[in-house]
Amino acid sequence: MKKSSKTAAAPAAPVEFEAAMQRLDEIVTQLEHGDIALDQALQLFEEGMGLYRSCTQRLQEVEKKIERLVKTERGFQLELIEDPERE
Numbered sequence: 461m462k463k464s465s466k467t468a469a470a471p472a473a474p475v476e477f478e479a480a481m482q483r484l485d486e487i488v489t490q491l492e493h494g495d496i497a498l499d500q501a502l503q504l505f506e507e508g509m510g511l512y513r514s515c516t517q518r519l520q521e522v523e524k525k526i527e528r529l530v531k532t533e534r535g536f537q538l539e540l541i542e543d544p545e546r547e
Contacts, residue, residue, distance in 0.1 A: 477518050480511045487511075 487508040491501060527538045 484511050
């Protein structure tokens with residue numbers, strides 16, 4: 461896996477959700493070991509926060525698009541769930 465030399469506090473291009481989650485897991489593992497220099501730890505933390513924000517934003521976008529199958533008099537139809545907390 462090729463490592464990027466730029467700080468990824470805010471990724472330039474959208475990162476695939478699963479790839480971002482995997483990278484977050486790697487960052488947490490590195491930080492938990494505690495055997496890295498302070499400057500590198502800070503850089504990893506900033507990258508992780510950028511990925512966290514990206515993932516959170518993506519999840520919010522997906523939640524807005526959730527649909528459910530509803531039985532009606534005319535059969536089944538898809539209904540957009542606008543507020544998942546109301547369910």
